[in-house]
Amino acid sequence: MMPRRPLPRLLMVLALTLAFAVCWAWRSAPNSDAGIIYAAPGESLSRQGITMELVELSSNVRLPGRFDDNMPKDEAVFILAKFHVSMAEALAHWRSEHADEPDAEPPLACLTRLLGDGREWRVTSVLLPEGQETIRCALEDGDYYQVYEIPKAMVGELRGVRVEIEVGEVKDAADRVVYADELFFEFQGAVR
Amino acid sequence: MRVVRELAAEIVSLGAHVVGLFPKVWMQLITGLLVYWASYYAAILGAYEAARWVNPWLQIPLLAAGLIVQLTALVWLMRVIEKTAVGGKAEKMAALLGRTLLPFLGIYSGFGFMDSYLTDLTDVGSLRMPTGWASIGLASLNPTYGLEENPDNIWRVWASIAAVAVVFAVWMALDRGYVKWEKPWLGVAGTYFQALFLFVVGLSGYRLWVVFVDWFDNFQVVAWWEHAVAAAQGFLGPGITAAIDWVSALVWPVVADVLVQPIAWLAMAALAGGAGALSLEERLRERTDRTGWLNWLNIAAEAFFGNLDDKVFPFVHAVRRILRTGWAFLGSLIVFFTLLGWIGHWADELSYRFVMSLPTSYYLAAYPLTSVFAQTVALGAQLLLLGAALRRMEDPQPAMADGARQAKAWLRPLVVIPVCVAFGVCYAWTLPAPENDSIAGKLGEWTTLHGVSVMASDPVVGGYLESSSGSVTTTQRRFLSVAVAAEFQYADRQVGFSLVADGRHYECWSTSRCALAAQPGFLMADHAVFEVAPAHLQGDITLYIEMEGQIPIAVDLPLTAEQRAETGAVPTSVYTIEVAP
Numbered sequence: 001m002m003p004r005r006p007l008p009r010l011l012m013v014l015a016l017t018l019a020f021a022v023c024w025a026w027r028s029a030p031n032s033d034a035g036i037i038y039a040a041p042g043e044s045l046s047r048q049g050i051t052m053e054l055v056e057l058s059s060n061v062r063l064p065g066r067f068d069d070n071m072p073k074d075e076a077v078f079i080l081a082k083f084h085v086s087m088a089e090a091l092a093h094w095r096s097e098h099a100d101e102p103d104a105e106p107p108l109a110c111l112t113r114l115l116g117d118g119r120e121w122r123v124t125s126v127l128l129p130e131g132q133e134t135i136r137c138a139l140e141d142g143d144y145y146q147v148y149e150i151p152k153a154m155v156g157e158l159r160g161v162r163v164e165i166e167v168g169e170v171k172d173a174a175d176r177v178v179y180a181d182e183l184f185f186e187f188q189g190a191v192r
Numbered sequence: 193m194r195v196v197r198e199l200a201a202e203i204v205s206l207g208a209h210v211v212g213l214f215p216k217v218w219m220q221l222i223t224g225l226l227v228y229w230a231s232y233y234a235a236i237l238g239a240y241e242a243a244r245w246v247n248p249w250l251q252i253p254l255l256a257a258g259l260i261v262q263l264t265a266l267v268w269l270m271r272v273i274e275k276t277a278v279g280g281k282a283e284k285m286a287a288l289l290g291r292t293l294l295p296f297l298g299i300y301s302g303f304g305f306m307d308s309y310l311t312d313l314t315d316v317g318s319l320r321m322p323t324g325w326a327s328i329g330l331a332s333l334n335p336t337y338g339l340e341e342n343p344d345n346i347w348r349v350w351a352s353i354a355a356v357a358v359v360f361a362v363w364m365a366l367d368r369g370y371v372k373w374e375k376p377w378l379g380v381a382g383t384y385f386q387a388l389f390l391f392v393v394g395l396s397g398y399r400l401w402v403v404f405v406d407w408f409d410n411f412q413v414v415a416w417w418e419h420a421v422a423a424a425q426g427f428l429g430p431g432i433t434a435a436i437d438w439v440s441a442l443v444w445p446v447v448a449d450v451l452v453q454p455i456a457w458l459a460m461a462a463l464a465g466g467a468g469a470l471s472l473e474e475r476l477r478e479r480t481d482r483t484g485w486l487n488w489l490n491i492a493a494e495a496f497f498g499n500l501d502d503k504v505f506p507f508v509h510a511v512r513r514i515l516r517t518g519w520a521f522l523g524s525l526i527v528f529f530t531l532l533g534w535i536g537h538w539a540d541e542l543s544y545r546f547v548m549s550l551p552t553s554y555y556l557a558a559y560p561l562t563s564v565f566a567q568t569v570a571l572g573a574q575l576l577l578l579g580a581a582l583r584r585m586e587d588p589q590p591a592m593a594d595g596a597r598q599a600k601a602w603l604r605p606l607v608v609i610p611v612c613v614a615f616g617v618c619y620a621w622t623l624p625a626p627e628n629d630s631i632a633g634k635l636g637e638w639t640t641l642h643g644v645s646v647m648a649s650d651p652v653v654g655g656y657l658e659s660s661s662g663s664v665t666t667t668q669r670r671f672l673s674v675a676v677a678a679e680f681q682y683a684d685r686q687v688g689f690s691l692v693a694d695g696r697h698y699e700c701w702s703t704s705r706c707a708l709a710a711q712p713g714f715l716m717a718d719h720a721v722f723e724v725a726p727a728h729l730q731g732d733i734t735l736y737i738e739m740e741g742q743i744p745i746a747v748d749l750p751l752t753a754e755q756r757a758e759t760g761a762v763p764t765s766v767y768t769i770e771v772a773p
Contacts, residue, residue: 008219008220008223009219011219011220011223012219012220012222012223012226014223015222015223015224015226015227015230016222016226018226018227018230018234019226019229019230021230022230022233022234022237022560023560023561025234025237026233026237026556026557026559026560027557029237029240029241029320029556073714073769073770073771074770074771075771076713076714076771116712118681119681119682119712119713120682120712121711121712122684122711149711150711150712150713151713151714151771151772152771153713153771154712154713
């Protein structure tokens with residue numbers, strides 16, 4: 001019943017390997033978060049003129065806000081992420097490219113996601129205290145804050161924050177694309 | 193009865209040959225089927241990654257490459273099985289590929305196998321990259337994409353036309369080269385470019401055809417034609433028109449899927465078998481017989497599709513040989529082949545439903561497993577059946593035991609054809625219908641799909657809506673309100689609602705409050721409110737809860753007669769959001 005020649009057996013092993021490799025590739029292929037560059041909290045990440053550092057990621061934050069809505073729901077907590085952001089180089093480059101359009105806004109948009117175990121949270125709509133600003137691209141260099149609301153029971157699974165920066169296509173003098181469509185900075189670390 | 197016995201004897205004989213063949217070729221069978229299955233999913237994943245990170249146009253060559261590897265695995269398997277079942281000297285693999293891939297591709301695309309590439313790629317792309325796939329996926333290959341907003345994008349139209357023309361020219365050149373020099377690699381390369389051509393036309397060039405048809409629709413001649421068709425339908429009467437609709441909706445799919453497909457596959461297997469399928473003498477006779485209009489047709493066809501004489505006519509001849517083998521044999525092949533395909537379809541569907549019920553991250557990882565049974569076990573059994581059928585074609589003796597009385601020859605088609613058609617109708621009716629499908633949810637119970645859990649409860653019918661502020665909205669019909677809660681594993685997801693009452697489709701009464709969305713770990717609840725005609729409340733009522741791009745969760749709302757006749761207040765928004773328990 002078994003073939004005498006080794007070739008069929010070898011081919012079957014190769015086919016099994018191929019099938020296994022395809023399964024493995026499907027299992028480990030990244031989803032839309034591929035292309036991320038990573039750092040730990042306290043380290044800064046820099047790409048294409050944009051530099052970012054996660055200064056602080058803390059839970060049980062009380063926000064001395066201006067409205068009652070600034071309290072988390074029962075059994076939920078606020079998580080605060082503080083970033084140091086520098087976009088001066090990128091913005092300067094963009095402005096030099098658009099010197100003839102003084103009122104134009106740089107085509108940048110920043111989104112952040114709090115990362116859990118297979119879950120992600122976006123920023124809540126609570127108001128930050130006076131003097132604190134949420135991240136918006138195209139701002140001056142400085143410290144910016146993000147607040148997330150999550151169930152208390154899920155604090156233990158938090159593993160970091162991801163910043164997505166969507167940039168329009170910008171070309172340099174040699175007509176080369178300076179920016180990609182999206183940049184992903186991910187700061188991996190447990191919440192304090 | 194004798195014909196039925198002959199049919200049964202043929203089925204038993206084929207089954208015995210299938211069982212006998214498996215131990216002889218199991219190793220090659222597993223090898224070929226694994227390559228067949230793996231190359232399909234490698235092509236889809238590769239196309240997705242290439243579109244995501246390099247260029248959307250790379251999807252086309254990668255899908256075409258996957259298709260050609262699949263066909264090569266099939267040809268190799270059929271050759272191995274045919275050689276084992278029938279014997280004789282097998283043709284060299286490279287020469288065989290050059291000669292057989294083109295008809296294989298024709299059959300393959302004709303039965304919609306290429307469509308499944310596009311369906312699966314779209315499915316995977318939209319799940320892996322929910323927010324950006326539309327701009328880089330298959331839709332981005334549409335040359336008219338963004339043309340209205342920006343006329344500068346006209347270059348995309350020219351690029352699409354140029355791509356179609358260049359690929360067609362290369363295909364033709366390779367095909368001519370294959371005819372002239374008979375180098376197998378030229379035949380394989382030509383078939384690859386034909387696959388490229390089909391994908392380029394289907395994904396890009398076809399859109400230009402649609403634009404042309406839309407433009408052409410403005411002409412008066414189209415209105416004349418439509419009037420002529422309407423007049424013809426009026427002349428024929430509603431009975432004939434309904435019969436035509438019935439044929440196109442039910443009979444033709446049965447004919448194509450059930451009656452033609454097994455014969456086409458067996459002809460492919462006979463081709464892959466090489467010499468057994470067609471002798472040189474027969475081919476020569478085929479050539480000399482072809483005179484008059486057939487010759488002109490051949491010249492015209494060759495101008496567009498290359499050397500049909502070497503590729504397509506052997507296939508046609510193989511079909512003729514199968515049809516001559518005998519009615520009982522033909523019927524048994526159709527029944528057996530279709531039964532195996534039916535088992536594969538259902539195994540595919542059930543595994544798809546199981547994998548789809550998993551959280552999205554598991555679902556995406558397990559996606560290739562959804563068709564592993566259909567593409568390996570069921571297909572493998574079908575290939576063995578083709579081998580057994582080829583062996584039967586070599587044997588002129590019928591499968592009935594010696595001494596058994598034969599049925600009259602004229603009786604055989606009269607029995608076999610209705611049996612096959614009846615079998616085909618049963619097959620068509622019992623196939624899963626994914627486009628109309630849904631996951632069944634129960635009232636008052638949670639149902640989870642792709643990381644979203646939903647529950648519907650407390651349906652209420654009434655004559656007016658009363659908001660929490662006390663304002664009242666009345667209706668001449670009825671309001672139906674259902675409390676719905678949803679919990680999400682991922683951010684940026686939402687579910688929407690619709691209602692089917694007595695077969696009529698209803699959207700939400702207020703489109704601004706027709707969806708639920710919450711961040712992970714939180715639960716959101718609200719009322720889905722519909723305004724429904726009272727008559728439609730007397731039939732079956734189903735609430736559909738749907739996440740964009742996914743099949744819906746269907747929850748039956750079993751209302752009592754009193755509830756259906758109720759005219760009191762109906763609760764409206766009780767929007768709440770809280771931490772999920």
